[in-house]
Amino acid sequence: MTYCVGLCLREGLLLLGDTRTNAGVDNISVFSKLQHVEVPGERVLGLCTAGNLAITQAVWGHLQEGVSLDGRLATLRDVPTMFQAARLVGAAVRAIYKQDGQALSQQNIGFDCSLLVGGQIGAEPPRLFLVYSAGNFIEATADTPFLQIGEHKYGKPILDRNLSFDTPLAEAVKLALVSMDSTIRSNLTVGLPMDLMMLRADALRVDQRRRIAEDDPYYTVVRVGWGQALKAAYMALPAPEWARNSS
């Protein structure tokens, strides 16, 4: 499995993904699930993938070589808007389904893939999309500024409680790392290292592209600090009168 989360905020965009893939629990590998395309001053896009690795690698490979959209061959380097970028990724997914779907089905393997496509092109604000295995997609908005793929449930409460469109990027990094850390602790199929990409609105270049491993100093601060803070927070809550006093 996988866990990837994308945050589309006033200050910019953050994509974070783990790197674990597994075929069963006894065949675990490290593959990056975060790709990006950068034309400094003109566009910057990131892509996170979840699902069957053969499918998601095929989608990315197809995107690299050009996908037919509205009768012409396009790539993420030349689509004019982020909406068209999401359409292009959807078209790539549909092309791979057309190519592989039946053969997978004959082996009783579902066509399992989902993708986050985030970035900024020209004068548009940063935008973030979640593309489904059917090639259709939804877009994050100020009301719901984050989208998740893969093992999304463990890391959702911290985002539901604390993230808003106006959360500063530097604060959002903390929340995303806590969300990932909670997932990694509770689910073996999500694992370190993780890949992070951050871009600031209107910079039109990658601000940060980092691989974060277990010994990463900042991740250690978050991991240890968050654990201690959670413990202190629950210890500070009063115990219920009825549980203390019962006998």
Place this chain on the structure above:
Amino acid sequence: MTYCVGLCLREGLLLLGDTRTNAGVDNISVFSKLQHVEVPGERVLGLCTAGNLAITQAVWGHLQEGVSLDGRLATLRDVPTMFQAARLVGAAVRAIYKQDGQALSQQNIGFDCSLLVGGQIGAEPPRLFLVYSAGNFIEATADTPFLQIGEHKYGKPILDRNLSFDTPLAEAVKLALVSMDSTIRSNLTVGLPMDLMMLRADALRVDQRRRIAEDDPYYTVVRVGWGQALKAAYMALPAPEWARNSS
């Protein structure tokens, strides 16, 4: 869906379940998923259920009337040990499968149910089991003192991080309520009110059986206090140098 969690600790046992059932998202009802049997001074058992309501109600109904186990009719009021109680619940599940499984399958409905069975009988310590839809089961141990059924992922990180066999019951109540609150906030199919049962080791009676609604004073303390504490905790973590300083 449903979320129920059982905690089997040195001091005693806690069962907590929500009360929402849904057939689709447009047909939501309140049903208690927590039942108990009490023979003061002799035994106390609680049962939490998740899955198809018709199945879980049939299992509970069958348990009330007596289930055939090893050639004789038994109920939770007369099984000699908690292990036999778990076997009895498993036998009830299998009996309902035998009765309803094929008809459900013909309607393309899976035989979806899981149960927590916890309690204490006589001189045995409190024990907690998770019974699967196949009627087989696992038991909580000091290494993993909690078991969950239903929508378990949202509320798992807080337990993974903080709960141990030696956590006092009064503290465990907080963790269980936070676990439930996180689930309710992130998943519409889990909803208030919740039902709680607590028993202290060797008391052989129900210590607390409470229905906790939205306006419950202690739940309000936990809900509001936890939200504030989480926010303070993540605000107190330093932002990464590279996210602050990038430009």
